[in-house]
Amino acid sequence: MTATLNPPKPIRVWLTPPGPNGWKTIFLLEELSLNYVFKSFRFDDVKKPPFIDINPNGRIPAIEDPNTGLTLWESGAINQYLIEQYDTEKRLTFDDVINRNLCNQFLQFQMSGQGPYYGQCGWFQHLHAEKIQSAIDRYSNEIKRVLGVLEIVLSKKGEHEQWLVGDKMTYADMAFVPWNSRLSEVLMQLWDEVFEGTPRVRAWHEKMVELPSWKRAMEHRARLMDEQGLQWNGVPKGIETFTEYEEKIEKGEMKYD
């Protein structure tokens, strides 16, 4: 299906492979079959040139589009740009005022409600050296709350329109996939427990991870993780904890062949 105007020159996507936010953009690029190329780099270099000159915020992803000369960071803003610029047939968005604004609304909910809290929960659950139960509980409860809100939204939709906006999948639905795919790790629960009480959210999510575009994105991730010798949590093999990894980066002790 070619529902898009494909950019003649590849869009450069800067990312470090472990984090979920880069895959939000790759998922969309794959789903739209757009011309792009990876600029995969190590977490060690996220606050250094050349990346810091591309994104002063020192976070991934960022894109450079040589076709328009635009540099953008913040996954949500990048994805909206890709949709406006290249999804000319509105395959993953809508043209009318209400649905266009609703897509934006749910993307913003993902950016402000899902991403930060899943991220903090993952941090306290896995990456922080000391176990602080009240912080883990705070963010786990928030995740359950967000899943509950999504369940309510889907429960108000008809059986054949189980999408956040209108009757088809949009970039807003897709934006939730990378973090929801990590729920089991982030909450340290089995998949069945994760979705207790939110069957519609589960069905909605599982429908999207079956897409060839998501599967291709995850194949790329596995390859790029392997290329950098990273464990599942983003810490290089041979290093125990994230704190140790950060200390080594700080001291300039990370050496690669």
Next chain:
Amino acid sequence: MQRISQLASHLTKTHPKTFLRNFTSKMASNNSNIHLYTVGTPNGIKVSILLEELGLPYKVTPISFSKNEQKEPWFLEINPNGRIPALTDTLPDGTPINLFESGSIMQYLVDRYDTEHKVSYPRGSKEGYEVNNWLHWQMGGLGPMQGQANHFFRYAPEKIQYGIDRYQNETRRLYSVMERQLEKGDYLVGDRATIADFACWGWVAAHHWAGVSLDEFPKLEAWLHRLLERPGVEKGRHVPSPHTAFDMKNKSEEELEKEAEKSKAWVQAGMKADAKK
């Protein structure tokens, strides 16, 4: 959608606290019927500042956190996320629209009403995309992280030093990113104040509450006051209630502690209620 419209119009008539803003000025044409549900927090005043900047007439219903009004069924109909702000309006063809998430509300408002691009850039322009970039940065970074600093520094039932340090440091880091951007110009993007600036303004104004100083960020502090000189910002920051962020600096830590105590009870009750669901 129709049910929401009926609910909203029912509410306008019956909610005792609803008041009108700018209705003496020229009424916006084409069916405009803006109704803002808000609290005087950084996320709430973003929208009232923008509405005042654009000189639009709008109805305001203040939401009471202490009464947990944001979780009442009538409000959840408008925003299933149970957060403020939320906004309802009527499109030119008469269709009602209701939105939540301050960032998406602001984009809707400039798309529809800022046709002269006083506080925005045309859709699809380079600057337009850059404004969106900074808006997302505020929504996904500055807001959530400074909010966590507030939680651990002011509201958490037990004092966790690591939590306080983590989020105050992250807030400082985010301020430094803004500081570097403001070294290039007076506003975050281009030659004018935009929704990206308004989105960040209330958070930066509340820096003291989060326990972060602006001393290391002279450009940011100048920007804060530059925006404050705008009549729209001045009016909008006091909706629906007087903006007190700047008064916090003149209070002793004991007085601030008392302020926090007032909110602690409902913050923690809300957390418990959410946890039970």
